[in-house]
């Protein structure tokens with residue numbers, strides 16, 4: 191019993207509950223005030239015969255003729271007599287008058303008391319609703335945004351993501367010693383955008399950044415700025431920056447920044463205007479603070495393409511750090527970080543778990559260990575065993591499958607073959623940019639990616655380079671065809687085909703690279719091209735496809751070695767790609 195009381199007390203201590211209680215108390219008060227009025231109608235009812243007798247005895251002082259009957263006031267009480275209006279004879283009225291009673295007729299069904307009670311209830315309800323609205327809005331505002339100083343998180347807690355961490359080192363240096371930067375007049379970043387899928391550690395990295403730099407940390411979400419009342423969102427933006435300046439040096443983290451930062455549509459509705467004024471306020475605030483204030487804003491989003499370009503201009507979020515899903519090594523490292531405080535059975539192999547969890551984010555992996563710990567505890571074990579981890583993995587995969595994020599082993603192999611094809615062609619085609627890395631981890635819409643880096647900026651692109659790009663673009667589909675056969679090729683090459691068609695079209699119509707068409711510009715945008723032009727575009731793409739296919743057929747061993755390496759490591763660096771190709775084949779492009 192005392193436990194229940196203690197619980198209730200604890201609940202009441204929470205502010206939101208106290209506010210709800212206040213609102214409820216008001217509602218009860220409103221009811222208490224209006225109920226007597228409502229009850230006033232509930233007078234005793236008497237039979238017509240009794241009324242008739244009372245009237246005869248001269249005890250009736252007043253009758254009021256109303257709908258459904260008569261209200262009757264006797265010497266000491268008020269009663270009601272039900273009389274159908276058709277039966278209300280003039281005789282009754284005359285009798286009452288003769289007996290010295292006052293007779294009044296009511297016009298409508300509602301009397302003054304009822305009207306008053308109705309109005310009062312209405313006012314009360316409106317007052318309660320207004321109170322609720324105000325509370326809903328100002329309650330979070332009162333302690334929003336909450337700043338944390340002495341953030342305990344460190345970069346050590348973030349596994350993998352080495353590139354992102356390296357890129358953010360400068361931000362730490364700046365935050366921890368803004369004056370030094372100021373003295374030499376260095377231009378300091380104001381805003382950094384972290385781009386990547388959910389659960390990959392963006393919040394964690396931002397927090398660790400504040401922890402490493404030893405500055406205050408304020409985290410808000412873009413959705414905090416969708417307030418029910420006009421002008422609130424805008425004032426919250428100002429409030430956020432005002433607090434940050436007071437707390438400087440300080441790091442502001444805005445999660446889901448697309449919620450406030452998406453492209454302005456210029457629509458005329460009130461909601462559009464409200465949205466634009468909020469975004470404008472954010473831009474004004476970002477321009478307003480001087481970099482020496484020691485405030486840095488980090489925004490997180492999964493989609494840069496929906497952001498308003500104004501947000502990405504210099505002096506705003508002009509730096510982007512990509513945070514991707516972890517590869518095998520990254521997953522193992524994340525598992526190791528989260529397993530620090532767990533008791534694992536000696537037979538548990540984190541590397542094996544990392545291999546069996548493609549497509550898992552850092553959050554999924556941390557979740558996996560936690561689920562495994564729960565399974566172990568349920569089994570009454572003191573250590574987490576292999577079976578528990580296996581069961582936890584299956585449970586999480588089911589959740590991922592529902593979000594259709596799980597890649598089947600067949601699909602994974604297909605992606606590996608496709609990407610290996612691109613990588614192989616890039617390695618062996620003279621004139622191609624060097625391979626930087628190849629991966630079968632999904633990036634945005636793509637299931638895999640071969641990244642190439644140009645050695646220098648190019649303004650004049652030779653035909654040889656264009657053809658190399660076409661061969662590399664066709665390499666994905668060509669590998670699928672060579673390995674699986676023409677009936678097994680997939681839709682995975684759609685963007686490669688679009689890209690290749692685009693290059694070939696420009697070669698023919700703009701750059702004078704087709705001997706048949708010659709050095710003239712053909713066609714205007716929106717018009718279809720003459721037949722010969724279409725034929726030339728087709729010829730170029732088909733020839734480059736044949737070249738890609740030949741490259742893959744001639745170097746099948748290298749392709750297979752690349753596929754194996756991709757399946758094993760998921761991401762391989764450019765040097766490793768070249769080493770594998772070199773080992774498998776004796777020749778390598780200059």
Ligand code: ADP
Nearest residue numbers: 347348349388389390391392393394552553556
């Ligand atoms: P995001 O902000 O990208 O959605 P979070 O930072 O909220 O992701 O990550 C959620 C949780 O997942 C973290 O608190 C952490 O436990 C775990 N996590 C994600 N990425 C990593 C990582 N690289 N290293 C360690 N833990 C991670």
Ligand code: ZN
Nearest residue numbers: 666682683686
């Ligand atoms: Zn491709």
